[in-house]
Amino acid sequence: MFKVSIDGGPPVELAHGNLSSGFVSPDGTRVAYRKTEGQGASTKVKVIVQKMEGGPPIQEIEAPASATHMGWSPDGRAFTYIRNTTGSTQNLYMQPLDGSPEVQLTHFDSEPAAVAAYAWSRDGKRLAITRARYNDTDVVMFSGFR
DSSP states (O other), X not given: OEEOOTTOOOOEEOOOSSEEEEEEOTTSSEEEEEEEESOGGGOEEEEEEEETTOOSOSEEEEEOTTOEEEEEOTTSSEEEEEEXXXXXXXXXXXXXXXXXXXXXXOOOOSSSOEEXXXXXXXXXXXXXXXXXXXXXXXXXXXXXXX
């Protein structure tokens, strides 16, 4: 993972390895990313938090292997993610950075089962969630084009 100044210049490496889902904190001082270590049954997923200037990680927090769509909470004290909870139903979770247990924010247990996206309001008081059915599509036919 690299960062590049908006004014240009050489890229600066922040981290390397099997990384994904990089996301910058709301105040712009930290970056967090998902890091996968190991293979098969011994695979571990961690969320690594470090300063934007680079350097060693500030925190390493274990995360569920099924966690996707990671992002920061609006106050920067936690990260949020979507994961399967009851077979194929997805819910939104929050993992505080202080080490306390994860908190399940939504409790969906029926269709539409997939959480396609979510976004917090800037003040952190509202949350928008897009849900969808698995394997559900519509076909639209247009005709009469010239």
